[in-house]
Amino acid sequence: MAQAPGCMGLLYDGALRGVHRDIIARAGGLVINKQHKGNAPVYLETLTPGRCAHELWASQGRIHEKTHYADGTTQLVPVPITKLEHRGTHTHRWYHLLRIPCRTGPHEHRVPVATTTRTGERPAGQSDEERGFHRAEHLQQIPDNTLTHQNLYGGRNDSESGNAQLDASLWNRRLISYGVPAQRLLTLGFVLAQNSTSRALHTTRTDLQLTT
Numbered sequence: 001m002a003q004a005p006g007c008m009g010l011l012y013d014g015a016l017r018g019v020h021r022d023i024i025a026r027a028g029g030l031v032i033n034k035q036h037k038g039n040a041p042v043y044l045e046t047l048t049p050g051r052c053a054h055e056l057w058a059s060q061g062r063i064h065e066k067t068h069y070a071d072g073t074t075q076l077v078p079v080p081i082t083k084l085e086h087r088g089t090h091t092h093r094w095y096h097l098l099r100i101p102c103r104t105g106p107h108e109h110r111v112p113v114a115t116t117t118r119t120g121e122r123p124a125g126q127s128d129e130e131r132g133f134h135r136a137e138h139l140q141q142i143p144d145n146t147l148t149h150q151n152l153y154g155g156r157n158d159s160e161s162g163n164a165q166l167d168a169s170l171w172n173r174r175l176i177s178y179g180v181p182a183q184r185l186l187t188l189g190f191v192l193a194q195n196s197t198s199r200a201l202h203t204t205r206t207d208l209q210l211t212t
């Protein structure tokens, strides 16, 4: 992040885990990736506003509420996230603003996400590390199976395809330049050509749509 001014974050596949996301989120970056499939749901806390009790669990990268049904079964239901909040300038913190549905009216609740607080960063005994909760692993800034994730994740496939195009554009898929400055120039030229082609195609398609 320090080496790339203006970089907003990282798009990556499921190989990126909480331990990596923690570092990027602490530096103020956003991470968009697929949640690791093997994680079991983790109990987080029970909220008791008024006469209510809402049991919150972390599952699939976000907060769920454990709902008890009349037949004795339970289900983890995703809690709506109304906002991803970013706070801080030097040390960055991230939160989900939750709107927990309830028959007495919805409850607003703020939960930290994306970083795992270490011993000493919170009052004694309250850090994630001391509580044994790997928050960065279990709660993502932009969880899977949300519209925002779906809108952004396609960018990863696009960059894979861009890399393949770059390889394919070179004779024998070999780099034709030596040294970092020359390779940077080559990449810049390729990206300019790629963007110009995309723009031209996009304009053509818009024209077609307008005439039909």
Ligand SMILES: [Zn+2]
Binding pocket: 049, 052, 053, 054, 101, 102, 103, 104, 107
């Ligand atoms: Zn309630």
